[in-house]
Amino acid sequence: xxxxxxxxxxxxxxxxxxxxxxxxxxxxxxxxxxxxxxxxxxxxxxxxxxxxxxxxxxxxxxxxxxxxxxxxxxxxxxxxxxxxxxxxxxxxxxxxxxxxxxxxxxxxxxxxxxxxxxxxxxxxxxxxxxxxxxxxxxxxxxxxxxxxxxxxxxxxxxxxxxxxxxxxxxxxxxxxxxxxxxxxxxxxxxxx
Amino acid sequence: xxxxxxxxxxxxxxxxxxxxxxxxxxxxxxxxxxxxxxxxxxxxxxxxxxxxxxxxxxxxxxxxxxxxxxxxxxxx
Numbered sequence: 001x002x003x004x005x006x007x008x009x010x011x012x013x014x015x016x017x018x019x020x021x022x023x024x025x026x027x028x029x030x031x032x033x034x035x036x037x038x039x040x041x042x043x044x045x046x047x048x049x050x051x052x053x054x055x056x057x058x059x060x061x062x063x064x065x066x067x068x069x070x071x072x073x074x075x076x077x078x079x080x081x082x083x084x085x086x087x088x089x090x091x092x093x094x095x096x097x098x099x100x101x102x103x104x105x106x107x108x109x110x111x112x113x114x115x116x117x118x119x120x121x122x123x124x125x126x127x128x129x130x131x132x133x134x135x136x137x138x139x140x141x142x143x144x145x146x147x148x149x150x151x152x153x154x155x156x157x158x159x160x161x162x163x164x165x166x167x168x169x170x171x172x173x174x175x176x177x178x179x180x181x182x183x184x185x186x187x188x189x190x191x192x
Numbered sequence: 193x194x195x196x197x198x199x200x201x202x203x204x205x206x207x208x209x210x211x212x213x214x215x216x217x218x219x220x221x222x223x224x225x226x227x228x229x230x231x232x233x234x235x236x237x238x239x240x241x242x243x244x245x246x247x248x249x250x251x252x253x254x255x256x257x258x259x260x261x262x263x264x265x266x267x268x
Contacts, residue, residue: 023260027253035248052248056256060263131244150241155208171199178202178237185240 008074016063023060030075034082036151040135040143041086051089055082076158079148083162134184142177145170197230205234 003011003025015022034055039048058081062068068077135143148159149170160170203209204217220227 018264020257020260020264024257027256031253032245032247035252036245039246040244049249049252053252053255057259060256060260064263127243128246131240135241135244146241149206150238151245156203156206168199171202175197175199175202178234181237181240182233 012063012068012074016066016068026074027056030078033075033151033153034078037079037147038082038086040132040147040151041083042089043136047089051082051085054085058085073158075152076154076162079152079154080162134181137184138177138180142173142180145173146177149174197227197234201227201231201234205231205238 003014003021006014006022006025008026008029011022011026015026031052035048035052038051038055039045042048042051055078059078062081135146138146144163145159148154148162149156154162156167156170156174160167163170165173200209200217201221204214209217221231222228
């Protein structure tokens with residue numbers, strides 16, 4: 001059976017039944033979405049590789065233990081795991097508990113920046129570096145929505161559920177993010 | 193330069209509008225210069241963001257696939 005023609009729900013079912021090719025297809029479909037999102041969250045290539053591996057280890061364990069109930073929505077479920085691991089990673093490094101001031105909190109307020117750590121190794125392409133720098137300059141809540149919508153390919157509804165805000169708030173943050181990026185490019189005359 | 197745009201345009205750019213609901217938005221893009229400029233700006237920014245997409249190393253993929261195979265053997 002060709003894995004490419006199966007939808008996510010069918011792939012998960014096939015994998016749980018023991019078909020390793022189904023996992024390979026899920027990886028092929030979503031490795032870029034998940035890895036790019038993790039990388040933008042933690043801003044460090046080595047950590048991103050580790051968290052990417054840990055994310056799939058958790059995914060594998062959850063699937064094998066029958067703890068997947070998302071009914072076909074594999075990517076949002078996988079991204080929740082990845083996002084939580086990014087937060088856990090930061091907490092472990094800092095060894096300080098997160099103090100939430102309200103029901104919602106922002107991942108970027110607790111994530112560390114490693115701009116000078118292996119920069120040359122991390123980013124080989126100059127255009128990518130410039131775009132990443134621009135994304136990094138966005139206000140935290142706007143940057144998170146850009147990562148989740150553009151790179152993780154989650155819908156605005158799914159983002160609103162993950163981040164505990166309304167859909168209009170998620171849309172508004174994305175709007176302002178794109179507006180700010182456009183302005184930054186115009187102001188800095190960034191040429192790609 | 194007016195950089196603002198509506199949520200509808202944003203959702204259309206990210207293919208979150210049903211075909212039926214997208215018709216009036218597309219019509220507006222075709223007939224309104226300002227709306228067209230706004231939609232072009234969103235499309236342009238999406239292309240810029242696409243430059244940043246990257247992939248994990250082959251070593252990470254190998255690790256995951258091997259872990260899965262071992263896990264499968266343990267279960268069976």
